[in-house]
């Protein structure tokens with residue numbers, strides 16, 4: 001796999017492809033980041049972005065994980081003290097999940113976002129951006145019904161972070177897309193270069209295959225789940241024997257194989273008793289999805305395998321959480 005393929009595999013879009021291609025020509029030492037409002041527990045969405053970061057580390061890049069404490073505060077996620085505690089838990093779970101400690105820098109937003117220069121640049125951006133533009137950027141991120149002034153400051157700060165952390169590339173889920181588009185338009189207006197972005201897909205709700213999986217509604221998987229929880233959730237997952245169900249539905253079981261299992265395991269073994277044809281082995285996602293579609297692989301057997309691979313991915317983070325919480 002060449003560097004561009006490794007950098008862009010499993011991403012929903014690269015903005016722009018040309019800029020990412022240029023980066024891929026010499027990825028060594030380039031700085032890439034992802035940022036999160038700290039939450040106490042990593043869920044499958046964080047794990048998907050982390051898989052991308054692991055690819056980028058393999059391509060030679062340096063990874064920065066921004067623990068966006070000030071952003072969480074602006075989005076009404078708790079007191080500053082509460083947010084700091086969840087941020088530290090999050091850092092430990094990312095490392096347990098498999099980010100390379102040597103090549104990963106964790107930065108708290110509050111380490112630089114309260115500096116004078118940053119504040120002045122932020123005000124410059126505020127002057128240059130309409131309220132409407134900033135509010136639109138927050139459509140998928142804003143918590144709560146009522147837009148507060150803090151919600152329009154938020155995306156401007158997210159844009160500025162890219163300059164202040166001296167980054168070459170940003171990574172985020174598709175929910176961050178509008179903030180990144182604002183960043184690409186607005187940074188040059190205040191004298192900074194815009195940067196390329198990779199957007200990772202949002203996985204469908206496990207139970208229904210609809211919309212997006214989220215921790216606030218529907219069924220998700222997190223580091224808090226026991227082996228039995230994972231088995232139960234995966235067993236009751238929506239898994240029609242096709243990769244593209246109709247009506248805006250996705251097959252979440254296949255999505256998790258694609259974005260979580262195959263990037264981390266070279267071969268996937270689906271265990272089956274001899275009388276049902278014995279074990280199946282797959283080296284890539286496509287052949288597994290083909291077998292599900294042709295009927296060679298039964299959804300129940302696919303789910304059994306998925307639960308055990310997911311459990312293996314979650315286990316180190318689950319252990320870490322137990323240690324922290326005692």
Ligand code: IYR
Nearest residue numbers: 034035036037068071158161
């Ligand atoms: N908007 C993100 C949090 C965040 C991400 C980055 I990248 C920043 O520079 C700042 C904040 C979220 O929704 O979690």
